[in-house]
Amino acid sequence: xxxxxxxxxxxxxxxxxxxxxxxxxxxxxxxxxxxxxxxxxxxxxxxxxxxxxxxxxxxxxxxxxxxxxxxxxxxxxxxxxxxxxxxxxxxxxxxxxxxxxxxxxxxxxxxxxxxxxxxxxxxxxxxxxxxxxxxxxxxxxxxxxxxxxxxxxxxxxxxxxxxxxxxxxxxxxxxxxxxxxxxxxxxxxxxxxxxxxxxxxxxxxxxxxxxxxxxxxxxxxxxxxxxxxxxxxxxxxxxxxxxxxxxxxxxxxxxxxxxxxxxxxxxxxxxxxxxxxxxxxxxxxxxxxxx
Amino acid sequence: xxxxxxxxxxxxxxxxxxxxxxxxxxxxxxxxxxxxxxxxxxxxxxxxxxxxxxxxxxxxxxxxxxxxxxxxxxxxxxxxxxxxxxxxxxxxxxxxxxxxxxxxxxxxxxxxxxxxxxxxxxxxxxxxxxxxxxxxxxxxxxxxxxxxxxxxxxxxxxxxxxxxxxxxxxxxxxxxxxxxxxxxxxxxxxxxxxxxxxxxxxxxxxxxxxxxxxxxxxxxxxxxxxxxxxxxxxxxxxxxxxxxxxxxxxxxxxxxxxxxxxxxxxxxxxxxxxxxxxxxxx
Numbered sequence: 001x002x003x004x005x006x007x008x009x010x011x012x013x014x015x016x017x018x019x020x021x022x023x024x025x026x027x028x029x030x031x032x033x034x035x036x037x038x039x040x041x042x043x044x045x046x047x048x049x050x051x052x053x054x055x056x057x058x059x060x061x062x063x064x065x066x067x068x069x070x071x072x073x074x075x076x077x078x079x080x081x082x083x084x085x086x087x088x089x090x091x092x093x094x095x096x097x098x099x100x101x102x103x104x105x106x107x108x109x110x111x112x113x114x115x116x117x118x119x120x121x122x123x124x125x126x127x128x129x130x131x132x133x134x135x136x137x138x139x140x141x142x143x144x145x146x147x148x149x150x151x152x153x154x155x156x157x158x159x160x161x162x163x164x165x166x167x168x169x170x171x172x173x174x175x176x177x178x179x180x181x182x183x184x185x186x187x188x189x190x191x192x193x194x195x196x197x198x199x200x201x202x203x204x205x206x207x208x209x210x211x212x213x214x215x216x217x218x219x220x221x222x223x224x225x226x227x228x229x230x231x232x233x234x235x236x237x238x239x240x241x242x243x244x245x246x247x248x249x250x251x252x253x254x255x256x257x258x259x260x261x262x263x264x265x266x267x268x269x270x271x272x273x274x275x276x277x278x279x280x281x282x283x284x285x286x287x288x289x290x291x
Numbered sequence: 292x293x294x295x296x297x298x299x300x301x302x303x304x305x306x307x308x309x310x311x312x313x314x315x316x317x318x319x320x321x322x323x324x325x326x327x328x329x330x331x332x333x334x335x336x337x338x339x340x341x342x343x344x345x346x347x348x349x350x351x352x353x354x355x356x357x358x359x360x361x362x363x364x365x366x367x368x369x370x371x372x373x374x375x376x377x378x379x380x381x382x383x384x385x386x387x388x389x390x391x392x393x394x395x396x397x398x399x400x401x402x403x404x405x406x407x408x409x410x411x412x413x414x415x416x417x418x419x420x421x422x423x424x425x426x427x428x429x430x431x432x433x434x435x436x437x438x439x440x441x442x443x444x445x446x447x448x449x450x451x452x453x454x455x456x457x458x459x460x461x462x463x464x465x466x467x468x469x470x471x472x473x474x475x476x477x478x479x480x481x482x483x484x485x486x487x488x489x490x491x492x493x494x495x496x497x498x499x500x501x502x503x504x505x506x507x508x509x510x511x512x513x514x515x516x517x518x519x520x521x522x523x524x525x526x527x528x529x530x531x532x533x534x535x536x537x538x539x540x541x542x543x544x545x546x547x548x549x550x551x552x553x554x555x556x557x558x559x560x561x562x563x564x565x566x567x568x569x570x571x572x573x
Binding site: 003005006007008009010011014025057120121123124125126127128129132134141143144147148151152223226227230231234235242243246247249250253255258259261262265266269270 | 306309310312313314318323324327328330331332351352353405406407408409410412413416420421423424425426427428430431432503511514515516526527530531533535538542550
C-alpha cells in the first residue's frame with residue numbers, strides 16, 4: 001500500500017511529459033497553418049490548438065480518453081454498443097481469439113510438459129527445439145499462417161487463435177516442466193514408501209506442487225496470446241479487432257484511433273493478467289500455499 | 292504412397308533410436324545430448340518433405356524443405372540486403388540503444404527508493420503490454436526507413452531490461468552491503484565492485500529476453516510500412532504473391548540469426564557470470 005504514492009507520482013510525471021510532448025510535436029503543424037493564414041498566434045492559442053488537432057502527431061491524453069469513451073460507453077448509451085464501429089465489438093474479436101488460442105496453447109503446453117517429464121527420450125529431443133523455437137521471431141510467420149489457412153478455406157477465428165496458441169504455449173511448457181520437477185527426492189521417496197502408483201504420485205504430489213509455477217506461466221502466456229492475436233489481425237483480410245484498428249488507423253493517419261486501440265489493448269492485457277493473478281491467489285489459498 | 296510409407300518407417304526408426312539412446316549410457320555424454328535433438332530435427336524435416344511429396348500438398352500451401360533450400364541458395368543477395376536492413380540496422384541499433392538506456396536509467400533509479408517503488412510496478416505493467424502496437428505510431432514519427440524500426444525495438448526492449456536491472460541491483464543482502472560500508476567503500480566503489488557484479492545474472496536475463504523481442508519488433512514494424520527491402524517487407528510482399536518458398540527462406544534466415552544472436556549473448560553471459568551457481572553446476 002505504501003507504494004501507491006510513488007506509483008501515482010510516476011504516473012503523473014508520465015502524463016505531464018506526455019502533455020509537454022504533445023505540445024512539442026504538434027506545434028510545428030499549428031505554426032505552419034498560422035503562417036499560411038498570415039495569423040500571429042499567442043502561446044495560449046498554440047497550446048490550445050496542439051491539444052485539439054484532428055490528426056495530431058501525438059494526441060493528448062484527454063483526446064485518447066474521449067475517443068475511447070466515444071467508441072465504447074457513449075455507443076452503449078445510444079444502444080449500439082455492438083456496432084462495427086465500437087471498440088467493444090473489436091475488443092471482443094481480439095479477446096475471443098486470444099482466449100481460444102490461450103486455451104489451446106495451455107492444454108497443449110501441459111500435455112507436452114507431462115510427456116517431457118515422464119519420457120526421457122522426449123525430454124532430450126523436444127526440449128532443445130522448444131527453446132530454440134523461441135529465438136525465432138514467430139510473429140513473423142503470422143501473416144503466412146493467416147494467408148495459407150485462408151487459401152485452404154479456414155477463416156476468421158482459428159488462424160488468429162493458432163498464432164495466439166503458439167505464443168502462449170512455450171511459457172506454459174517451460175513453467176510446467178519446472179513445476180512438475182519441483183518435488184524433491186525426499187518427497188518422491190515418501191510417495192514410494194506409501195506404495196503410491198505413478199498416477200497417484202502425479203495427481204497428489206507433482207501436480208499440486210507445480211501450481212505456483214503454472215500460474216506464473218499462465219500470466220506470461222495470456223499476455224503473449226493477446227500480442228499474437230493482435231499481430232495476426234494485421235494480416236487477416238477483413239481488418240477487425242485491435243490489430244485491424246491499428247492498421248486502418250495507420251493507413252488513414254488516424255492517430256487518435258491507433259492510440260485508443262493501443263490503450264484498450266493495454267487495459268485488456270492488464271485485466272487478463274489481473275484475472276489470472278486473482279485465480280492464482282484463490283487457488284493457492286485453498287490449497288494452503290498462500291504466500 | 293511409397294513416400295508416405297518410407298517416411299513413416301524412417302520416423303519409427305528414428306524414434307526407436309532416440310529412445311534407445313536416451314535410456315542408455317550415451318544419454319549422459321555430450322555426443323548423446325547433441326545427437327538426440329539433432330536426429331529429432333532431421334526427422335521433422337524428413338517427415339515434412341515426405342508428407343508434402345506423398346500427399347502432394349501444393350507448394351502455395353506448404354513447400355517442401357528441399358524447395359526452400361534451393362530458393363535460399365538462389366536468392367542469397369536479396370536475403371543479405373534484407374538481413375542488413377532489418378537485423379543490423381533496425382534490430383541491432385535499437386537493441387543497443389534500448390538496453391543501454393535502460394541500464395543507465397536503472398542505475399539512476401537505484402539511488403532513489405522512492406522512484407524504485409513507483410517505477411517498478413509501472414515498468415512491470417508496461418512490460419506486459421502489447422508494445423508492438425506502438426509500431427504504426429513510431430513508423431509515422433520516424434519515417435519508413437530503419438530508424439522507425441530501431442525506435443520500435445527501443446520501446447520493446449526498454450522495460451524488460453529496466454525491470455531486470457533494477458531487480459538485480461537490489462539483490463545484495465544487508466550483510467554484504469554492511470561489509471562494504473565497514474571497508475569505507477564509497478557509493479561508486481560498492482556499485483562497481485559489489486552491486487553491479489551481483490546484478491549481472493539479472494542483466495543478462497534481460498538482455499536475453501530482449502534479443503528475441505528486438506528481432507520480432509523490427510520485423511513486425513515493417514508490416515506497417517517500409518522501403519522495398521527488409522525481412523518483414525519481403526515476408527508480407529511474398530505472402531501476397533503466394534511465394535511461400537521465399538517466405539520460408541526468410542524465416543530460416545530470421546531463425547538462424549535470432550538463434551546466433553541469443554547464443555552470442557548467452558556466451559558472453561557465461562564469460563561474465565562464470566561464478567554464478569547456475570553456470571557452475573554444469
